[in-house]
Amino acid sequence: MIDDSLTPRAFETLERLSNLLRAQEREGGAEVGLHPVHLQALWFLGRANRYSDTPASVADYLGITRGAASTSIRVLRERDLVHERRDPDDGRVSRLSLSDAGRALLARELPPRVFENAIAALGSDAETLNRLLVQVLRGVQRHSGGRSFGICGSCSHFTVDASGTRCGLTGEPLSPPEAELLCREHEDPVNG
Amino acid sequence: MIDDSLTPRAFETLERLSNLLRAQEREGGAEVGLHPVHLQALWFLGRANRYSDTPASVADYLGITRGAASTSIRVLRERDLVHERRDPDDGRVSRLSLSDAGRALLARELPPRVFENAIAALGSDAETLNRLLVQVLRGVQRHSGGRSFGICGSCSHFTVDASGTRCGLTGEPLSPPEAELLCREHEDPVNG
DNA sequence: GCCAACTAGTTTCGACTCCAAATCACCTCT
DNA sequence: AGAGGTGATTTGGAGTCGAAACTAGTTGGC
Structure with a gap:
């Protein structure tokens, strides 16, 4: 066991957990007809402060283009999981917030219970x-x-x-x- | 700071790293016209033993259906990043292995350099x-x-x-x- | 031996993501 | 007022994804 082997090993575990997390999001989202990206956007919007509750922030956070973020956000709005209002000071920007339904769905899906429990078990x-x-x-x-x-x-x-x-x-x-x-x-x- | 707040915090960091990893995969893959799932499949096939180098394993590992895995693997084969051969003992199963080009591409993209360096910095x-x-x-x-x-x-x-x-x-x-x-x-x- | 049940993999279809580029609306600076 | 910049959306094309149908090979029961 050379010390050098530890760096790739930690990445490997991280990569695997990342896949598992996405699989959980896929599974949980499928029950309500949503994709992983929708749950991730909800998660971010539930944690974003007043400077950051915009489509551009969602795009930056998820590492996708603004166009892609825009279309995914439209789905969330159409399902009334997210509310939109125009910024009173800057008519270009759209301020997003979770609806009660969005908050409830998010609490149900993220963090996935198995992750929550596994981390809690670490004490x-x-x-x-x-x-x-x-x-x-x-x-x-x-x-x-x-x-x-x-x-x-x-x-x-x-x-x-x-x-x-x-x-x-x-x-x-x-x-x-x-x-x-x-x-x-x-x-x-x-x-x- | 209640002890209870630590579980969600660790998940939050993990979730963020997961997004960042996917963003890196998206960026790296885009240069060669591949999606994150393609790099992930290559990564798995580069690490899979002789009982596990099949489309069904890729599907299980990534948490997607076999149909979805099948179409993504076809892309990898068409680009000669992956070779396929029939299993001599069971004509149904398809054995997958990385080509030299696939191995080279994988080494270039995963782990993303920024992750590799950040983990190495932990000593x-x-x-x-x-x-x-x-x-x-x-x-x-x-x-x-x-x-x-x-x-x-x-x-x-x-x-x-x-x-x-x-x-x-x-x-x-x-x-x-x-x-x-x-x-x-x-x-x-x-x-x- | 033979047929049913099963399993690995593929294909097809519709829904949807994603990027790139064009576009619209609004803001700001000169 | 005009030019350039920025937030957001739209459009079009490529491609993922799940569900379900389907092909082909294997296994088990009789």
Whole structure:
């Protein structure tokens, strides 16, 4: 067992879990006539903050084109899983939010129960797992050019002053729950 | 920070890495006119042992139907990335192997360089990461009904006797390299 | 031996994703 | 006001995907 063999092995396990996750999404989505991409878009929209609840963000998050995201979002709207409203400040942008039905469907399907249980069974090791996965995630994001889509607490724009927490990029205050959502403007600190 | 919040967090990171991996596969495949599923099938066929190099195994591994696997494999054959030969003992089964071109393409695309580097950057923690991911993987497989697709060393059928290592299911001897490949008959030990 | 049941794989069909490119609508900067 | 930029959508063509029908080879019962 040469040390060199561990890097590919960890990737292999990750790749396999990734396939299994997609298979679960396919299976769960099939019951209600949806594809994996629909569940993934719902998942993202359920976690996106107010700067990130748009079709363009969905496209960036999933790594597909805006056109593809647009057509998939249309399906979600037609089924009333997602609501759309025009942004009052910028008439071009479409703001998306989960409907009650969308939220219910999402809670039923993601995370798949088998994943939830398997991670819960790790006990306190789940924390270690997450820490290592976050390290891999940051490494990948640093060199793949895309957006990082993290939460405010891990963002270089996040600031704390006398009046509370706020986003240094927009200057707007952030409530604690808001600061737990994903942001398309998120940037990892340089030495994270 | 309640302990309970760690399970969803680890899943969230895993889910994000999964999207990023797919995005990388999409990007890399697009350069040569292939879809993510094609790269994934190549990846599996490059790792499958002699009991598992068939269209049905590809379908099981990827969690798609046999029909879908069949059409994707046809694309790979038409591009001479994969060779097919009939099984001499069972005229129904089709045995698939990577061509030199397929092997070269696969080596170029998977693992994506950014993943490879990010995991390598973990150093010795890559081993811990893999151990935890394997635990999650087994937990998921135990309860999701599918095949586990592990290697012989982690299989309950694997036996060692005076003449060397062999598979207890087929009774056939296994060379050390063969025992490192993925098997569709793989079964996790009951208390793994 | 022989036929039914089964299994591996393929084909067909309709629905839908996906990209690329064109288009529309709106915003911003000069 | 005009030019260029940006968010979103639409269109067209290629191709995945599941479901179900179908071909062909194998196995088991009698």
